[in-house]
Amino acid sequence: MVAGVKTRLTELLGITYPIIQGGMAWVAEYHLAAAVSNAGGIGLIGAASAPPEVVREQVRKCRELTDRPFGVNVMLLNPNAEEVAKIVVEEGVPVVTTGAGNPSKFMGMWKEAGVKVIPVVASVAMAKMMERAGADAVVAEGMESGGHIGSITTMALVPQVVDAVSVPVIAAGGIADGRGLAAALMLGAEGVQMGTRFVAAKESIVHANYKEKLLKASDIDSEVTGMSTGHPVRSLRNKMTKEYLRLEKEGADFMELEQLTLGSLRKAVIEGDVVNGTVMAGQIAGLVKEELSCEEIIQEIMEQAQALLSGKN
Numbered sequence: 490m491v492a493g494v495k496t497r498l499t500e501l502l503g504i505t506y507p508i509i510q511g512g513m514a515w516v517a518e519y520h521l522a523a524a525v526s527n528a529g530g531i532g533l534i535g536a537a538s539a540p541p542e543v544v545r546e547q548v549r550k551c552r553e554l555t556d557r558p559f560g561v562n563v564m565l566l567n568p569n570a571e572e573v574a575k576i577v578v579e580e581g582v583p584v585v586t587t588g589a590g591n592p593s594k595f596m597g598m599w600k601e602a603g604v605k606v607i608p609v610v611a612s613v614a615m616a617k618m619m620e621r622a623g624a625d626a627v628v629a630e631g632m633e634s635g636g637h638i639g640s641i642t643t644m645a646l647v648p649q650v651v652d653a654v655s656v657p658v659i660a661a662g663g664i665a666d667g668r669g670l671a672a673a674l675m676l677g678a679e680g681v682q683m684g685t686r687f688v689a690a691k692e693s694i695v696h697a698n699y700k701e702k703l704l705k706a707s708d709i710d711s712e713v714t715g716m717s718t719g720h721p722v723r724s725l726r727n728k729m730t731k732e733y734l735r736l737e738k739e740g741a742d743f744m745e746l747e748q749l750t751l752g753s754l755r756k757a758v759i760e761g762d763v764v765n766g767t768v769m770a771g772q773i774a775g776l777v778k779e780e781l782s783c784e785e786i787i788q789e790i791m792e793q794a795q796a797l798l799s800g801k802n
Contacts, residue, residue, distance in 0.1 A: 491791040493529070497657040498680035501605060501625060502584060503558050505529035506791055508670070509607075509628070509659060510783075511684030512562020512586055513636065513769065514538070515758040516695055519547045523554035524692035524783040532783075533560045533586060541572035548580045558583045560607075565590025578602040586628060586682075589637065593622040607659065609682075611639025616650045616658075626657040628682050633663030635685050635723050635771040638713065644676065651677030665773040667793020674798065685771040691782045696761030699768055702727075706774035714750075718743045722750075725768040729753060 493505040508530035510521065514537030522532030534551060536544045544561065551559055561582050563573050566589040574595040577585055585592075585599060587608045592599075599606050600623055608619040609628040616627045629650040631643025639646075643662040651658045660673035661682035673681045687693060689700050702725055712726045714733040724730060733749055750767060757766025781789070 491788055491795060494791065494795070496674075496679035498626060498659060501657060502531055504531050506787055507659075507674075507680030508787055508790065509533065509560075509586070509680060509682040510687045511634075511661065511682050512536075512560075512588070513684050513688070514564070515754050516684075516688055516693060517562065518694060519551035519554065520692050520694055521687060521690060521783070522559050523551045524690065525687065525787070526551075526555045526557040526559045528782075528784040528787045529557075530783075530787055531558055531560060531584060533562045533584075535562045535564075536567065536569075536573045537562075537564050538567050538569070541569050541576055544573050545576050545580060548576070548582055560584030560586060560605075562586045562588065563592070563595075564588055565592060571595075574598065577604060591618070591622070592624075596623045609661070610650065611641065611646070613646075613649050613653045616654050620654045620656050624656060626659060626679075627654060628659040628661050629678070630682070631660075631662030632721075632723075633772040634661055635711070635769040635774075638662075638721050638723050640721075644672075647673065647676040647678050663771060663773045665771075665776040667790045667795075667797060669773075670790055670794040671797040674794075685773055686777055686786060687783065688770065689777050689780050690786060691780055695758050696763075698761035698763045699757055700780060702763045702768055703770050703774055703777055704779065706770065706777075708772065708775040710774060711770060711772050715746070718746060722767070723769065723771060725763075725770050725774065727766075727768060728764045729767060 506529040510525040512533035512535040517535035525532030584605045605625045607626045610616045632638045647660045657679040659680045660678035664681045665686040712730045753767040756762045
């Protein structure tokens with residue numbers, strides 16, 4: 490067992506290692522969240538567009554599997570976001586991360602309940618806005634990440650956000666091993682958030698076909714769709730992305746493109762259709778080569794990072 494690492498993030502969240510598991514829709518459910526938390530990081534349940542009562546059930550099941558801190562990722566564009574925000578308080582969830590919007594209207598309720606609020610940001614301006622709104626920390630996510638992305642790379646974004654805010658900064662996007670964690674700490678971050686690496690964890694419930702496609706991916710196998718609509722998404726290349734990019738090039742409107750991706754993430758994650766579904770993964774996919782447990786992943790990352798940071802590697 491690698492010794493714990495102290496940063497402002499580990500102290501803020503009461504965790505052993507400065508590693509957060511991304512709140513990925515359909516992927517980040519209670520088995521994975523509990524396993525990451527039990528391994529010394531912090532696991533997240535991705536609320537995405539799930540019905541509020543499903544989120545409540547996920548939180549309760551996670552609590553049965555771990556007595557460590559865990560969190561919920563709230564997608565603010567979700568029509569149910571307000572109900573999910575209340576469930577977080579009602580169920581005593583200690584940590585919330587947010588995406589796709591501004592969580593200011595829920596901030597008072599969460600802060601009053603002692604919830605630690607960590608918005609995901611893709612720019613310095615958004616990071617400053619979130620700090621003013623009362624965020625406890627921010628996740629600075631570069632465009633290398635899987636799923637919905639911004640336009641700045643992790644290496645360029647993280648140090649600029651670190652210089653702009655006083656709250657702890659968590660680096661995300663293109664991080665899968667101890668080298669990524671060490672680099673993030675050198676850039677001034679106080680921890681990392683990883684999604685793609687945990688998709689291939691043994692405790693991840695994603696379909697075997699999805700894991701296999703991820704484990705076989707190379708450095709150039711991801712595509713970004715939706716650039717023309719203002720909603721860019723990074724996923725692994727397949728029949729669906731080729732069709733999407735063709736329609737985009739031909740000037741298809743937003744609704745036509747939306748029809749192509751409707752339910753496509755569930756199709757890949759749950760049903761295993763990695764031809765017509767959306768296989769979200771970051772550019773770091775080529776570094777993910779084997780299915781390990783969350784504990785093995787975190788221990789391997791921490792050993793490598795500590796060796797690098799102490800100059801022994």
